[in-house]
Amino acid sequence: MVGNSRPDRPASPRPAPRKRPRQARSRALVDAILDATARVLVRDGYAALTTNAVATMAGVSIGSLYQYFPNRDALVLALRERHSRQMHALIVAQMAGEEPGLAIMIARTIRAAMQAHRLEPALHKVLATEAAHLETHHEKDETEGLLHALLERYALGAHAVVTVPDLRVATFVVGRMAHALIHAAVIDPPPGVDPDLLEGETVRAVMAYLTAGRDAA
Amino acid sequence: MVGNSRPDRPASPRPAPRKRPRQARSRALVDAILDATARVLVRDGYAALTTNAVATMAGVSIGSLYQYFPNRDALVLALRERHSRQMHALIVAQMAGEEPGLAIMIARTIRAAMQAHRLEPALHKVLATEAAHLETHHEKDETEGLLHALLERYALGAHAVVTVPDLRVATFVVGRMAHALIHAAVIDPPPGVDPDLLEGETVRAVMAYLTAGRDAA
Amino acid sequence: MVGNSRPDRPASPRPAPRKRPRQARSRALVDAILDATARVLVRDGYAALTTNAVATMAGVSIGSLYQYFPNRDALVLALRERHSRQMHALIVAQMAGEEPGLAIMIARTIRAAMQAHRLEPALHKVLATEAAHLETHHEKDETEGLLHALLERYALGAHAVVTVPDLRVATFVVGRMAHALIHAAVIDPPPGVDPDLLEGETVRAVMAYLTAGRDAA
Amino acid sequence: MVGNSRPDRPASPRPAPRKRPRQARSRALVDAILDATARVLVRDGYAALTTNAVATMAGVSIGSLYQYFPNRDALVLALRERHSRQMHALIVAQMAGEEPGLAIMIARTIRAAMQAHRLEPALHKVLATEAAHLETHHEKDETEGLLHALLERYALGAHAVVTVPDLRVATFVVGRMAHALIHAAVIDPPPGVDPDLLEGETVRAVMAYLTAGRDAA
DNA sequence: GATGAATGAGTTTTCATTCAT
DNA sequence: TATGAATGAAAACTCATTCAT
Known part of the structure; x- marks a missing residue:
């Protein structure tokens, strides 16, 4: 055999x-x-x-x-680990390069995350739902770190376009928002909506949130 | 027998x-x-x-x-059904009343949904993840209907503040975004962030998305 | 290959x-x-x-x-063999020397057997119980031979102090009795009893049995 | 079924x-x-x-x-328990009645114990060896209690024929000795020895030990 | 309807033993 | 000879479901 x-x-x-x-x-x-x-x-x-x-x-x-x-769960745990590593690696790879303004970086990040989710959408879906009870340490944690660093770099300093005061909150909100929309687009795409269009909308949503009220402020 | x-x-x-x-x-x-x-x-x-x-x-x-x-799954299915009904009923109840502007309605809707999620957060989490594979027809569908109707009413007409062109897309994006943030706030709230603050942020994020680019356009 | x-x-x-x-x-x-x-x-x-x-x-x-x-049991069998050989050798060694009266020889034999059991008490216990079902030929057989020869030498002849008529029976009874008491003393000593004292008691018991009724007869 | x-x-x-x-x-x-x-x-x-x-x-x-x-071992444990109860009950039953002198009581006790061992000799053997590693609390404990009480009654007082000074030691030695001989007689009877004769020898051995040295003292 | 003892197919897991390198 | 990865028969144990009472 x-x-x-x-x-x-x-x-x-x-x-x-x-x-x-x-x-x-x-x-x-x-x-x-x-x-x-x-x-x-x-x-x-x-x-x-x-x-x-x-x-x-x-x-x-x-x-x-x-x-x-050692047992059945170890199988799933290891698989999730491997899958997360692959996704994370892809995201990191795609985000390399010079760093332009926030909008571009956000767009690039979201695109990278979408690509990563397209790696194994079906597997990702199962792992995210049915294997959810097996310990924590999702890939989310690491990826969120990336996001936090990114926002940190752009929230302050010269081109500080971000209006959200608390960076932790911003990271959290953007992370969840983007994650949900990416999942929605890649994992269970809505029947009547063009999936490609959703990438742009995700970027739009994130940017809108981050820079909202600049005028209102 | x-x-x-x-x-x-x-x-x-x-x-x-x-x-x-x-x-x-x-x-x-x-x-x-x-x-x-x-x-x-x-x-x-x-x-x-x-x-x-x-x-x-x-x-x-x-x-x-x-x-x-008849069998084990019927148990979970029925429970999910009951739970959804309860949540939906709560949302509908809390959204009753005269209808002011979009911002207020969005805020009210999100608040209602948050309340509904606070009904049984732990149960909701399990049902949403581990029981997700049992047939479809989540509560989402019905609640999304509510949302769609809401946006429809405000997206057009005199006070058409909504800048998103495709209403289906907007409904979808807002639905996912809000759902994710509500879940995040109620089900697994982030360690260092004030949960109450997140309600406002959710409203902010939704509104920002819906009305973004009004100036940019 | x-x-x-x-x-x-x-x-x-x-x-x-x-x-x-x-x-x-x-x-x-x-x-x-x-x-x-x-x-x-x-x-x-x-x-x-x-x-x-x-x-x-x-x-x-x-x-x-x-x-x-060749297989698992062979392992245990070989170990038992080795252990028995070691014990037997020790007994034989300790019993060497000139041969005084019965009482002394019995005492010496019992002491030798006790020493032998102190070689690896824990191992001996496991082998004697849990490995008892693996084929026969325990060390008992050989040691019993020694005992039989000993009694034979003293049961008859001039200083025939032994009152037990059947030598086979006597050998058997003394063998079991002594073995049980030695095991008890070395392998699982009673909580409130001085282990050293038991050696003397064992000798006493054996001698009492062998010479009992001399007066009563 | x-x-x-x-x-x-x-x-x-x-x-x-x-x-x-x-x-x-x-x-x-x-x-x-x-x-x-x-x-x-x-x-x-x-x-x-x-x-x-x-x-x-x-x-x-x-x-x-x-x-x-609950598991395999529980099976054996329960069986041993049941077997012990049966044996103990038989011994107690057979020892009932008026209480004559020590010799008779010892004889009666040993006979009772032999009967008890004849209840299920083969089972007893397996339980005593292959199931020895499953917790303790053998029937020995309870039966030894019986013996101790018996000796206590006869060791002191008017007809104090027992010469062994320490009652604990005596109980222990007699218990082990008798147990070994009973086992030998009932469980693995020696090839060339009359099993019935062994009952008498066991009594003889026990009595000899208990009353030994009366003359020598 | 209510009960819960009984069922047994289906799973997880172990471990003696083999055999290609 | 030595190695240890691979094998798979065999065991322990679980649990959805039935059905006689």
Whole structure:
């Protein structure tokens, strides 16, 4: 099953065998198991996520599954961790580069977050709902940190266009607002609304909130 | 099915049967069961919601539970239904009265929704996440209808302060945005932020979005 | 089986192979494994004695364990064998020397047996109870032989102080009696009784039985 | 399976139905399960004592087994408890009656204990060895109490024939000695020795110990 | 209708043992 | 020989659901 009888390369000099054993093998197995977990989760939901189903889908014996994961929940936890890491990495990558004004940065951030959510929308949805009871430490925490830093940089100083007095509040409100709209757009898009249009609206909403009342103030 | 040969008392006049037993009894039982479901759900989460646990907590036999609910999920579905009805009723009640300008109506609506979420925050959270996969028809749908009607009334006509062109989009965006912020405020309030302050911020955010760019346009 | 094509270094002179590797290595491994078995057995009991636990505790791979022991029970069997040999050797050693009267010999024998039981009391207890079902041939058999020979020598002849008519019966009774008291004294000593005192009592009991009724007869 | 379609008695007056339900049923089931446990234990040993095997042998579903016993060990614990109770009851019953001298009482006690061990020798053996690691509180404790009381009554006073100074020690030594010999006689009788003869020898050994040295003192 | 004992399919989890490297 | 990842049969245990009373 895992044997995988890869035909030994023909008798070449084999300069540096560098056997790449332990680690590489385990990695592959662990990844296969997590992939299977994701697939079962997306296809059948959390309730149907049995360890046997995962092992079967991964083409791995149930024993191997337990070699790497102590129990069923550890599976989901690890998957969520991996998924979060991937999303976070994507966001960070897409936000790199010179830093123009707030509006552009907000737009760029929201776009990045949307991209990240498009990575595995179905999986993200299941993890966000059915796996919600498994400890905390969502990706939210880290991503919110990014947002906070961003606002901090633009809330003060020369181009301080932000009108919200308390930065914590602003971060929180913007974070939730944007997150909800991104989810809405990517995860369960509304039937009669153009999803692409929603990206712009999200930016609009966030900017409106952040700079509102400048005139009214 | 075969047994149960206890002969019903012979057709006597039955002077004052003290009516309403049937209905009232069932009602009381059903409610007790749903209450128990809510308690177990809040205390232990959806995964630990066993029919026996519910029956025990309700002080009812497991057999009686199945007399009124065909299976486990029906329990949660009915609870969600009941909870939604209660929330919706509260919102409708609080929104009654003459209709002033948009800002006031939005504020009132958001306040009403917040009140509704304060009805059973913990239960609401569990239902919104762990029970999200059980069929659709969330309370959202109905409440969103309310919102749509509201915006419709103010988006057009004389005092058309709303700058968002597509009403569907506006309804959607405002609905998600407000919902997220209300949830955030009531269900998992941020550690360092004053929850009461968030109500105002929610109104601010919604209004900012709806009326943004009036000057920029 | 198929792989393993690592070419053994070409037939070089191999100056001083430092003989005895094979045997000595195996010995060391086997002993390490048996030690680990004993430790796990004492710490966690027979039920928790897993081959993996033993291998880990021995600092040996599970594969190596199976190189030397065909299965789990063989482990315990071998350990019991080793333990019995050690005990028996100690008893034999301590009983050497000239042979005075019966009373002295009995005392010496009991003392020797007590010493032997003090070798590994905890291990002895586990082996005697939880491993009792694994085949027969306990150390008892051999030790009982010693006892029988001893009684035989003193039961008849000039100084025949023994009043028990059937020697087999006497051997049996004395064996069980002494064994029980030794176990009691060494393995689970009674809370309020001085353990050292019990050695004397054991001798007293045995002698009383063997010589009882001399006057009454 | 358990249905047990006992044909309802013909339409008799049925004076007092006294339905005897709950308790009686459970009792029967629990007893059936314990009986099955004993049978499996005796037939196949502790290692083969699986909950499924017990349930099958008892003619009961695995679910029912777990309705009454929280886990496998509880099964054995309860069985040992029951067995001990039975043995103890038998001993107490057989020791009733007027109380003659020490020798007779000792003889009677040992006979009673032997009878008790003959109740279920095979089961007793398995419980004493393979189930030894499951908590303590063996029947020994209670029976030893009986013995202690007995010796107390005869060690002092007019007919104080007992020469052992410390009563605790005497109780302990006699208890262990007798227990070992009874076990030996009933549980694993020696091949070449007449089991019946061993009862007398046990009495002899105990009496010899208790009264030894009267002349020597 | 009400009860709760009984059921058993379905899950999780363990661990002795194998075998490719 | 040594290693330890992989295997999978077998066990323990759960819980939705039924049904005789």
